Amino acid sequence: MLLNLYEMSQLSDSRKLTTVLLFLLLDLCFKRAESATSQADIDRHLEMGRDLLARGQLSDALTHYHAAVEGDPNNYLTYFKRGTVYLALGKSKFAINDFSRVLELKPDFIAARAQRGQVYLKMGDFDNAEVDLVNVLRMDPNNHDVNFQYARIDPARDQWALCLDVMQRGDFGTAIALLTQLLEICPWSVEIREARAQSYIRIGDRLAAVNDFRSVNRLSHDSTDGYYTLSKILYDLGDSGSALKEIRECLKLDPEHKDCFPFYKKIKKVDKVLMDAQSSLEEQRYADCTQYAEKLIKLEPDVPMMVYNGKQVLCSCLV
Incomplete structure (x- = not known):
C-alpha cells in the first residue's frame, strides 16, 4: 500500500526529530563524561597538592x-x-589576590578575611589590615589570634610615623633600630625595608643595604629602580659580576630603561676586562694580564673598588 504525501512528510519529520534527539542525548552523555573526568582531575590535583x-x-x-x-x-x-x-x-601579593577572590565568592568566610588582614599587617598596610580584622572581630569577638594582631596595628602605625620623623631629622642610627623593630611586625613591607636600606646607605653600611634591597626586589617583583639601585651599590663595592646580574633583572622588566640600559653596557664592558685579566693570570699569560689590569684601572678611575680590583690583579701579574 502506497503512502500518501502527507504520511510520507510525517514520517520524514519523525525521523528528523529522532535523529536530533539522538544527537542531543549523545552530546549530553559526552558532556557528563567530560564533567566527571574534569572533576576527577581536579580532585587528583587537590589531593596531590595536599600531599606535597x-x-x-x-x-x-x-x-x-x-x-x-x-x-x-x-x-x-x-x-x-x-x-x-x-x-x-612569602608571596604576599599573590596571597592577597587569592584571599580577595575567596571573599568575592564567599563574603562570610571568616578564615580568608582573617588571613588577608594579617597579610596586610605584614605588608605594612595598616588601614586595610584594620578594616579586615575589625570585620572578623565583629563576627568572632573572642578570636585570640585576630585580637592579638589587631592590637599591634596602632603601635606599628605610630612607630612608622616616628621612623619617618627620625629619618627626616638625620638620625639614621636610631631610625635603623626603630625600623628593625617594626620589621618584626611588618616583614613584607617594601616601604619599611627600603627605608632601612636607605638608612644603612646614609651611615655607610652598604653591605647591609644590599641585603635589604634584595628583599625589596623580591617583594616588589617589578621594581626597576630597586634593581638599578642594588646594581649600583654592588658595582661600587667592586662586585661587577653581581652588579651585572641585577641590572639584567631590571632590563627583563624594561629592556630600554633609561638608567639600566646604559649602566648595563658600562658594567658589561668593565666586567669583561676584569674576567679577561683574571683568565690571563690563571693561564700565566702575564703580559696580557698586565694589559687588561691597566685597562681596568683606566676604565674606572673614580670607582675606588674597581681601581682596587685592577691593582690587585696587576700585582699578581707582576709577581
Whole structure:
C-alpha cells in the first residue's frame, strides 16, 4: 500500500526529530563524561597538592593548586588553599589576590578575611589590615589570634610615623633600630625595608643595604629602580659580576630603561676586562694580564673598588 504525501512528510519529520534527539542525548552523555573526568582531575590535583604541601614541597604543591583553580575557577576553598601556599612561599601579593577572590565568592568566610588582614599587617598596610580584622572581630569577638594582631596595628602605625620623623631629622642610627623593630611586625613591607636600606646607605653600611634591597626586589617583583639601585651599590663595592646580574633583572622588566640600559653596557664592558685579566693570570699569560689590569684601572678611575680590583690583579701579574 502506497503512502500518501502527507504520511510520507510525517514520517520524514519523525525521523528528523529522532535523529536530533539522538544527537542531543549523545552530546549530553559526552558532556557528563567530560564533567566527571574534569572533576576527577581536579580532585587528583587537590589531593596531590595536599600531599606535597605536607611534605614541604611548596612549589610543586602550588603547581597542582594552579591546575585545580583552572579546572574550577569558582571554588572558593581551592583559592583559599592556594593562598595559604603563597603565604608559605612569602608571596604576599599573590596571597592577597587569592584571599580577595575567596571573599568575592564567599563574603562570610571568616578564615580568608582573617588571613588577608594579617597579610596586610605584614605588608605594612595598616588601614586595610584594620578594616579586615575589625570585620572578623565583629563576627568572632573572642578570636585570640585576630585580637592579638589587631592590637599591634596602632603601635606599628605610630612607630612608622616616628621612623619617618627620625629619618627626616638625620638620625639614621636610631631610625635603623626603630625600623628593625617594626620589621618584626611588618616583614613584607617594601616601604619599611627600603627605608632601612636607605638608612644603612646614609651611615655607610652598604653591605647591609644590599641585603635589604634584595628583599625589596623580591617583594616588589617589578621594581626597576630597586634593581638599578642594588646594581649600583654592588658595582661600587667592586662586585661587577653581581652588579651585572641585577641590572639584567631590571632590563627583563624594561629592556630600554633609561638608567639600566646604559649602566648595563658600562658594567658589561668593565666586567669583561676584569674576567679577561683574571683568565690571563690563571693561564700565566702575564703580559696580557698586565694589559687588561691597566685597562681596568683606566676604565674606572673614580670607582675606588674597581681601581682596587685592577691593582690587585696587576700585582699578581707582576709577581
